[in-house]
Amino acid sequence: xxxxxxxxxxxxxxxxxxxxxxxxxxxxxxxxxxxxxxxxxxxxxxxxxxxxxxxxxxxxxxxxxxxxxxxxxxxxxxxxxxxxxxxxxxxxxxxxxxxxxxxxxxxxxxxxxxxxxxxxxxxxxxxxxxxxxxxxxxxxxxxxxxxxxxxxxxxxxxxxxxxxxxxxxxxxxxxxxxxxxxxxxxxxxxxxxxxxxxxxxxxxxxxxxxxxxxxxxxxxxxxxxxxxxxxxxxxxxxxxxxxxxxxxxxxxxxxxxxxxxxxxxxxxxxxxxxxxxxxxxxxxxxxxxxxxxxxxxxxxxxxxxxxxxxxxxxxxxxxxxxxxxxxxxxxxxxxxxxxxxxxxxxxxxxxxxxxxxxxxxxxxxxxxxxxxxxxxxx
Numbered sequence: 001x002x003x004x005x006x007x008x009x010x011x012x013x014x015x016x017x018x019x020x021x022x023x024x025x026x027x028x029x030x031x032x033x034x035x036x037x038x039x040x041x042x043x044x045x046x047x048x049x050x051x052x053x054x055x056x057x058x059x060x061x062x063x064x065x066x067x068x069x070x071x072x073x074x075x076x077x078x079x080x081x082x083x084x085x086x087x088x089x090x091x092x093x094x095x096x097x098x099x100x101x102x103x104x105x106x107x108x109x110x111x112x113x114x115x116x117x118x119x120x121x122x123x124x125x126x127x128x129x130x131x132x133x134x135x136x137x138x139x140x141x142x143x144x145x146x147x148x149x150x151x152x153x154x155x156x157x158x159x160x161x162x163x164x165x166x167x168x169x170x171x172x173x174x175x176x177x178x179x180x181x182x183x184x185x186x187x188x189x190x191x192x193x194x195x196x197x198x199x200x201x202x203x204x205x206x207x208x209x210x211x212x213x214x215x216x217x218x219x220x221x222x223x224x225x226x227x228x229x230x231x232x233x234x235x236x237x238x239x240x241x242x243x244x245x246x247x248x249x250x251x252x253x254x255x256x257x258x259x260x261x262x263x264x265x266x267x268x269x270x271x272x273x274x275x276x277x278x279x280x281x282x283x284x285x286x287x288x289x290x291x292x293x294x295x296x297x298x299x300x301x302x303x304x305x306x307x308x309x310x311x312x313x314x315x316x317x318x319x320x321x322x323x324x325x326x327x328x329x330x331x332x333x334x335x336x337x338x339x340x341x342x343x344x345x346x347x348x349x350x351x352x353x354x355x356x357x358x359x360x361x362x363x364x365x366x367x368x369x370x371x372x373x374x375x376x377x378x
Contacts, residue, residue, distance in 0.1 A: 001363070003352055006212040009175035019029055020133065021053050022136065022193070022225075022228070022305065023129075023132055023133045023136050023228070025225065025228075027129055027132060028230065029225045029229045029257040030228070030229035030230070030232035031232075033229055033286050034188070034229060034230075034232075034233050034282070034283060034286055035234045036282040037154075037236075037279060037286070038125075038128075038232065038233055038236045038327075039277050039282075039284040040126075040237075040238070040279050040282040041128075041233055041282075042124045042125060042128075042236045042237075043121060043239030044274040044275070044278050044279060045124060045236065045237040045238060045241075045320050046120045046121055046123065046124030046239065046272075047106070047109070047117050047120050047121065048105055048106050048109045048117075049106055050240070050270050050271065050274065051105055051106075051108075052101070052102045052103075052105035052106035052109075053102065053270040053273065053274065054270045055097070055101040055102070055105050056097070056098040056100075056101035056102035056103075056105070057098060057101070057270070058095035058097070058101065059098060059100055059101035060093075060094040060097040060098035060101065061094065061097070062097055063070050063093035063094050063096050063097025063098070064077060064090040064091070064094035064098075065091050065093070065096075066088070066093050066094045066099065066102065067089035067091070067092050067093020067094070067096075068086045068087070068089050068090035068093065069086070070089060071085050071086050071088065071089025071090075071092075072085065072089065075356045076136070078138070081258040083312050084107075085371060086305050090331070092109050096342045104340075112197030116355075118127055124238075125236065125237065126238060127230055127235065128171070128234075128238065129232070129235070130233030131230045131234075131238060132228070135193070135231055136193050136194070136228070136231075137345075138197070139192055139193055139194050139195060140178075140194070143180055143195060143197070145193070147182075147183070148180040148181065148182050148195075148197050149180060150178075150180060150181070151179050151180075154182075156203060157181065157203070159208075160179055160198070160211075162205075163211065163212055163214055163221075164176055164179060164196075164214065166212070166303070167212050167215045167219060167303075168219060168318030170216075170301045170302065171216060171219055171220070171223075171297065173219065173223055176219065177191075177194050177195050177196050177222050178190075178194060178195045178198055179195070179197075179198065179218075179242045179294050180195050180196070180197045180198075181198060181200060181203075182197050182198070182199045182200065183199075183200050184196070184199050184200060184201060185199075185200065185201045186199060186201045187199055187201040187202035187203070187205050187216075187313060187314055187342050188201055188202060188314070189214045189215075189218050189220050190218070191218045191221040191226070191227045192227050193222075193227050193228045193231060194223075196218045196219070196222060197213070198211070201315075202214065205313060206310055206313060208310075209303075209306040210307075210309050210310040210313070211310075212303060212306065213298055213303035213304075213307035213309075213310050214307070215308050216245055216293060216297065216298035216301050216303045216307070217294045217297070217298045217307060218225075218294075219297075220293065220294040220297035220298065221290065221294050223343060224290070224293070224294075226290050226294075230283075230328070232285065234324060236278050237275060237324040239271070240271040240274055240279065241275065241323070241324045243268045243271035243272075243322030243323075244268070244272045244275045244324060244326070244327065245269045245322045245323075245324060246262070246268060246323075247265065247268045247269070247271065247323055248322055248323035248326060249322075249323075250264050250265075251264060251265045251268075252300075271323075273325060275323065275324070275327045276326070276327050276330060278331040279327065280327040280328070280331055281330070283328075283331045284330060284331045287328070287331030287332055287334065288331065288333040288341070290340070291332050291338065291339060292333065293339055295303065295341060295342060296341075296345065297309065297366040298344060299345045299346065304342050304345060304346040304349075305346060308339055308342045308343065311338060311339055311342075312339065314335070327343050357359045
């Protein structure tokens, strides 16, 4: 009994040491690949930037109202153009008011106590690291809480694990993540640090080859530690993420919106703006590169045509489940460009001495323009 207890404790400690090693490696990957995203997340989420934007917007609105009426009255009757001058006055008043409010809060913080700003960002970095480890260790529990279940042993879902093993073998990976099922009707797939989640809608609307292609795409994300790196960025911007998620839950639904949703929106909107416009923009270049690399890995494993077919079905069902995932949508390339890259890479397989993966990589590096319409799905 004592020996069994010691063995269990030893196994537990070994597992935790392994998870700690994975977490440290993932943080290193995040800092290396998403340097600007980590810095912008810490700056926007842990300094006075949020308050500065909110105060600046309030003073900007007051300045716009004052500028509109002041310039409008002063220019009244001037060649009948008083309305145009009033609009210019409103724009000028908003800019002046926002600048005064923003600089008085954030500029004053930087000027008077820059060490406090740095200290706040360091605390945020430590919290991000700890939150990354917590999410890594308890990922299965969190997925259970979100009702992402294990696959059933029945025919359709029972074949998923052997299919994932087949895909893993074709891609040359010695291990694989666990599978979870999301009982939602829309097709989608996304990767966590130790799990891949497939939606019920994806299983019902796609054939086996298309599901295998989606798995190959997500397996590359898993093997490259992309999900772990993004989890650390998530931790860096955690205060913004919490507010943005609450905003998406409270203010976005039209039918079930509570009466106090407008009041909450007035308080939380800077979090959504900073997350979408600053943090997501900093993630965009690397995020698009990761999607193209995952597509190239699937093509190299022989799933190019099936992946193109799967993407064609997924492109009309691009949704975000949280405010954070809504920000991630902006970091992914348009599916149309991904389909173009797959077609070029499959055609390039006919060219001697050139692999599909290298051709896909070159074909997709040119695609960093255009409107963003993709999601965390394959």
